[in-house]
Amino acid sequence: MRGLRKLMWVEMKLFLREPAATFFTIAFSPMLLLLFGTIYGNKPNPFFGGRGMVDVSVPSYIALIIISVSFMGIPIATAANREAGVLRRFRMTPLRPAAYIISNIASYYIMTAAGVGALVIVGKTVYGMKFQGNFFSVWAGFTLGSLAFFALGYLIAGVASTARIAQAVGMVAAFPMMFLSGSAIPLEVFPQSVRNVSRFIPLTHVVTLMRGLWAGESWARHVTELAVLGGVLIIGMILSARFFRWE
Amino acid sequence: MPVIAVDHLHKSYGNVRAVDGVSFEVSPGEIFGMVGPNGAGKTTAIECLEGLRRPDEGRLSVLGLDPQRQGYELRSRIGVQLQESSLPDRLKVREAMGLFAAFYFRSADSAALLEQLGLAEKAGAAFGQLSGGQKQRLFIALALINDPEIVFLDELTTGLDPQARRAMWDLVKSVRERGKTVFLTTHYMEEAEQLCDRVAVIDHGKIVALDTPQNLIAKLDAESRIVFSVDGPVDMDLYRAIPGVTRVERSGDRVIIFGRGDGLLVRVVMALDSAKTRFRDLRTEQPGLEDVFLALTGKEMRE
Numbered sequence: 001m002r003g004l005r006k007l008m009w010v011e012m013k014l015f016l017r018e019p020a021a022t023f024f025t026i027a028f029s030p031m032l033l034l035l036f037g038t039i040y041g042n043k044p045n046p047f048f049g050g051r052g053m054v055d056v057s058v059p060s061y062i063a064l065i066i067i068s069v070s071f072m073g074i075p076i077a078t079a080a081n082r083e084a085g086v087l088r089r090f091r092m093t094p095l096r097p098a099a100y101i102i103s104n105i106a107s108y109y110i111m112t113a114a115g116v117g118a119l120v121i122v123g124k125t126v127y128g129m130k131f132q133g134n135f136f137s138v139w140a141g142f143t144l145g146s147l148a149f150f151a152l153g154y155l156i157a158g159v160a161s162t163a164r165i166a167q168a169v170g171m172v173a174a175f176p177m178m179f180l181s182g183s184a185i186p187l188e189v190f191p192q193s194v195r196n197v198s199r200f201i202p203l204t205h206v207v208t209l210m211r212g213l214w215a216g217e218s219w220a221r222h223v224t225e226l227a228v229l230g231g232v233l234i235i236g237m238i239l240s241a242r243f244f245r246w247e
Numbered sequence: 248m249p250v251i252a253v254d255h256l257h258k259s260y261g262n263v264r265a266v267d268g269v270s271f272e273v274s275p276g277e278i279f280g281m282v283g284p285n286g287a288g289k290t291t292a293i294e295c296l297e298g299l300r301r302p303d304e305g306r307l308s309v310l311g312l313d314p315q316r317q318g319y320e321l322r323s324r325i326g327v328q329l330q331e332s333s334l335p336d337r338l339k340v341r342e343a344m345g346l347f348a349a350f351y352f353r354s355a356d357s358a359a360l361l362e363q364l365g366l367a368e369k370a371g372a373a374f375g376q377l378s379g380g381q382k383q384r385l386f387i388a389l390a391l392i393n394d395p396e397i398v399f400l401d402e403l404t405t406g407l408d409p410q411a412r413r414a415m416w417d418l419v420k421s422v423r424e425r426g427k428t429v430f431l432t433t434h435y436m437e438e439a440e441q442l443c444d445r446v447a448v449i450d451h452g453k454i455v456a457l458d459t460p461q462n463l464i465a466k467l468d469a470e471s472r473i474v475f476s477v478d479g480p481v482d483m484d485l486y487r488a489i490p491g492v493t494r495v496e497r498s499g500d501r502v503i504i505f506g507r508g509d510g511l512l513v514r515v516v517m518a519l520d521s522a523k524t525r526f527r528d529l530r531t532e533q534p535g536l537e538d539v540f541l542a543l544t545g546k547e548m549r550e
Contacts, residue, residue: 002349003350006345006346006349007346010338010342010346013342014335017337018337081335084332085331085332086333086334086335088299088329088331089329089332089334089386089389091299092297092299092322092332093322093350093351094319094322094350094351095350
């Protein structure tokens with residue numbers, strides 16, 4: 001247990017020392033919010049069902065943070081640690097493999113949550129963002145979305161033979177998802193044809209779920225999202241465990 | 248009671264028999280070395296002992312434990328320096344020590360270890376900024392952090408300059424003086440000769456000799472060489488007449504005297520002196536493990 005906590009703490013410090021990871025997780029989405037907030041403001045808009053641009057963007061950007069940690073942070077760091085022989089060295093200690101994975105996931109989860117925190121603070125203080133949901137309900141949705149995508153991130157790391165390939169696969173998968181899921185650009189601006197494609201992108205379900213819960217909708221209205229993300233989580237976990245390699 | 252017992256260890260990768268029927272025992276408190284050229288099977292053997300690789304055949308016991316089935320228990324009692332491993336570049340030396348200490352139930356004093364390994368000043372430096380020698384010393388510190396009973400060192404000094412290498416040897420000796428058993432692999436014959444109480448010479452996955460370095464060299468009964476330069480004429484017959492000398496070679500002003508037995512050097516120097524021969528650059532070359540390897544396998548060790 002002591003090893004697990006210590007490793008989690010060290011992993012978080014290492015994460016924060018990586019400028020790219022820190023930027024995309026903590027700084028990128030608040031910056032995006034400031035940019036679009038400056039352009040469009042946060043006035044109630046019938047286009048967004050009476051909500052403002054910022055009110056809609058904040059829950060959507062949570063998906064953006066999740067995807068950048070899952071598809072850019074996790075695969076690269078995990079594959080690079082494997083490639084360099086870091087995992088090999090850890091394996092020579094009495095640290096249990098499960099303890100390694102748990103502390104790893106926990107540190108990413110905390111960093112993702114920190115990114116959400118930064119986003120919410122900017123939305124609240126600068127634009128007086130509205131929040132009509134239940135805190136715990138939103139938290140649960142955030143946790144489900146994060147863990148489901150983390151599992152996919154570990155799967156990419158396991159399947160890719162090198163860190164460079166993990167990086168390429170992660171990027172190629174992440175960018176279309178970012179733009180087509182409604183996480184970076186609201187789905188409302190897309191024509192129906194694009195939205196038909198979006199439905200098949202897993203990240204879209206994170207966006208839909210977060211926006212819904214944020215606006216105070218109940219989980220009963222989001223059974224589809226729950227099923228899809230639950231399925232991604234379970235299948236992702238099984239596959240990533242199957243493909244995980246220490247060296 | 249041996250701390251390591253290996254009985255007919257076999258491990259193949261595809262058609263390559265990396266380790267092919269190796270048996271030996273290691274006693275507590277000794278420095279046991281496995282020497283041989285790259286690709287001889289040393290790393291495969293040591294990684295089987297560490298529990299990192301599963302042997303195809305054979306029985307292994309380390310501290311009375313099976314490295315495969317009781318790996319968890321074993322890992323808390325051994326210290327390991329791997330040939331290929333790394334740490335995250337941005338991890339600081341002090342953090343690495345603290346992190347690894349947290350993995351074990353008992354841990355040595357990490358500040359004292361860093362001090363002893365000459366890393367105290369680097370405690371705040373990131374792993375990626377360390378030199379090759381410093382990284383290697385950090386890995387040794389990590390291998391000692393749990394105050395282990397056996398320390399495994401795989402190609403400890405590869406890539407180090409001669410000075411760093413000698414410093415590393417002193418370090419290994421000090422580890423043994425603290426009552427630990429050391430199991431190491433090396434492809435430097437001189438290293439094995441300087442460090443090991445006993446060496447297993449390994450080639451193509453098989454042990455071709457196992458003894459103390461002194462015994463291996465003595466058994467070889469190889470000639471030692473005395474080399475020097477002279478100015479002016481040389482009376483070769485004078486040298487041939489010295490007791491113990493087997494043959495004499497000359498090229499230009501360099502003379503090489505081959506011979507056996509204690510006191511050969513004294514007799515040669517006395518003969519030179521009484522003949523009033525002016526000589527310079529005299530040195531002796533003793534047979535070493537290098538010669539043992541050559542005699543046993545018929546090939547030169549590289550490097």
